[in-house]
Every structure is written in structure tokens, then in C-alpha cells.
Amino acid sequence: MNLKIYQLDAFTDTVFSGNPAAVVPLQAWLSDELMQKIAAENNLAETAFYIPEGDKFHIRWFTPTIEVDLCGHATLATAYTIFQYENYQKSLIEFNSRSGILTVEKQGDLLELDFPVDNLQTAETPQAFIDGLGVIPKETFRGNSDYLLILENEEAVKALKPDFRKIVEVACRGVIVTAKGNEVDFVSRFFCPQAGVNEDPVTGSAHTTLTPYWAKILNKNTLSARQISARGGNLTCQLIGNRVKIAGKVAPYLIGEITI
Secondary structure, eight states, X not given: OEEEEEEEEESOSSTTXXXXXXXXXXXXXXOHHHHHHHHHHHTSSEEEEEEEETTEEEEEEEOSSXXXXXXXXXXXXXXXXXXXXXXXXXXXXXEEETTEEEEEEEETTEEEEEEEOOOOEEOOOOHHHHHHHSOOOSEXXXXXXXXXXXXXXXXXXXXXXOOHHHHTTSSSSEEEEEEEOSSSSEEEEEEEGGGTEEEESOOTTTXXXXXXXXXXXXXXXXXXXXXXXXXXEEEEEEEETTEEEEEEOEEEEEEEEEEO
């Protein structure tokens, strides 16, 4: 069996930056075991698989170790693949997923995700995060999948040198660490060894958590964001009711074939 595969860098217009994702188009689902093995072999933060469903698509996302409920950068990469390589003529793509209906729309030279907003609750900071990050946050919140830690400034976020052996002790998908930005509205980093990725370069889904927090703090609904990982990536985020629109660019890197 041969399968087409694309590798693209999301939330950037330059290869070797942003967040790489693999995209595998299918006509029917493979077994969960086989999709997980392909994702492990790719060894990227996410591999997205999709199938056509009438005039829509169904998307699933796998890290090297688990299937996840939501992934922004791989959804952006999948939409780029469909627009660019699958001769899709409409300006909006609708995906069915484990997180409900998601859309991606062309907005000039950007692709814009439309995701459900996360639900944040004030939380105590797990001691494993304090030990693993070496900081005590100003505030801590718990979302549906992740913790959100607020630090004093951008420099404090940049300076983090996590001990992933400690962070992995907390039962969650991962931990988002954020602060007000020097040149953008806010910056962040995302650590998720629990999902098999120590630090994710640019995390679209984390911005469903970050956007409502910073929209309230900064009293504005359209925000500029940068994830300050080693690769780095830029996002534009807009809070609209209980939805978050997250826009960015995609840089294609590889087109190939899997032989199984």
C-alpha cells in the first residue's frame, strides 16, 4: 500500500521555522494502530489524517505516542494541503473532528482556523511544575486539556529551562507558559512531554486557551501572538463569543509517498 504524505511548516512563511506537521490524505480510515505507527515513524509533533465526507472532511491528529482531541498547526497544514494540492475550489474548508466542527478559511495570504474557546478555571500550581520550571507563576489556570501559567514578562518565558522528568508527572496534555510580549500582545511556550513532545514549536490549540485570557487582560479581542520556541511562529488571534479565530501562514517542505 502506498500513501501520499506532505510535510509542512505551519504558522510561518519560511521553512525550518514554525511547527512541522505531516498530512496523510486517505479515502477511508486505516486502523488506529497503523495510524499511530505512521505518526511514530514520522516523529513529528503531529501527523494529521483526513478523509472526505461529502463536501466536508473528517480529520484526526496523532502525536508519536497518542491521538489528541485538537491540533491547530496540523489542521492549518491539512487545509493548506487541500487548498494547494487537492484542487479544492471553495474558500472555506469544514472539518469534522473529536472537537466538533472546525473550519479553515482563506483570508488573503493567511489561513484562519475557527476553533471553540477553552474553558479556564483558576487552579493551584502543581508542585511538579514549580520544580520542573523553576518559577512560581503569578497566576495558574486549568483548561480542558492544559494548564496555563502566567509569568512576569517575556524574558522570564524565554529563560525557562524545563526539567521534563518533573513536568510529565502532572496528569494533563501539557503546560502553557505565557507573558505580555515586548513587540506583540503576548508570547508563550508549550511543554507537553505527557503527549510525547517535550516542547511544541507553535501550538494553535493552545491559543484557544491563551486568547480568552489575554483578551480580558488587555481589553481587546484581536491580538498578535508569538510562540517563542527555538523555531518560533507568529499568529493572529481573534476572540468572537465562544470561538477563537487563529490565523497564520504555511510553508510547504516535502511531498512524498509512504510504502507500507
